[in-house]
Amino acid sequence: MTQHTYKTARRRFKRANTVLMAIYVIAILGGTYYLKSLEIEPLWLQITIAFLVAAPLCLYLVSMLRYFQETDEYNRMLHLQAFAYGAVFTVSMVFIVGALQMFDVIESFEIFWLGVMFFLAYGISHKVIGGKDCA
């Protein structure tokens, strides 16, 4: 067994987390501000900013999976359980909202918020499952 496996994994995850969240905040705040400052918003610029906002979030999920692989077995178990609960909640919401739309109960729903709901459900589940052991 490699020494300091858990510590190395945690350090790598924190580093990736900091960089990706910084890019996300800059992209969403800077992009919104810049687009509002323009009289006409070019489509190519809107697409670019949208990808700049989404990319760090997708890469954050990838870095989470890498952390799950690299961390110790107990933390892996806690995180994967929480991830599964988050996924169950989010996919259930997709079906519920989708069915409500299908039967014209609601008109539109910003799908971006489902991603936010996933992270929220994952975080809460992790806290509930792990209790004081959350790391």
Add this chain to the structure above:
Amino acid sequence: MKNVLRVLRAEQGWSQAKLADQLGVSRQSVNAIETGKYDPSLPLAFAIARLFSRSIEDVFSDEVALSQAAE
């Protein structure tokens, strides 16, 4: 599964953090194993036994087998 990890650690005068460092796991993992909240995998159980120069049966015992033997 029962274990005597807390006793062995106390004999060495190690903290949970120090033991965790030596095993390459988190302090929370050591705590979870000691309190019986989590049963370690075989590789980790062997690593723990090796660290204390014990056999795996000296550190971990099967509760079901123990209760059956008592009956």
